[in-house]
Amino acid sequence: MMMNWISIGTLSDIPRRGARCVATPQGKIAVFRTTDDQVFAIEDHCPHKGGPLSQGIVHGAAVTCP
Template sequence: MDDWIDIGGIDAIPRRGARCVVTPNGKIAVFRTQEDQIFAIENRCAHKDGPLSEGIVHGAAVTCPLHNWVFDLATGKAQGADEGRVRTYAVSVVDGRILMAPELALMAAE
């Protein structure tokens, strides 16, 4: 994990909140659950491109602020009757710091 990118402390994201990280190839939403789990998904709803980082976090899911689609933060899959998915990305927490996989910026372009 020595080459992973430090994007900030876990306390920079409120519980049940998110932070948008801009990479050279797109925006990624990084979420913190009430239980301090950290997830990263593309910051674009599969339905109408809504900014997921501005959505409501509940459990390990986020509701898009535009049309209420719900996405599982671990898998990126739409929940309920909705179909579709968003990309998920590898993140880790080490000593209170959130780290992103180094290939993350490249993966966002695919």
């Protein structure tokens, strides 16, 4: 599990209830922003369907598969 911080831009670069995909040497990371401006990041890969989680739907602090 990667636990390092890297600068990827500003909070306003990610829409509320939206996501951005960031390429890292370890793979693609989906970065999400909630309606109350919390940010969380996970591997950009849905374990159910294999699609990119960055294209999923943000609700609260969770993401629904795309």
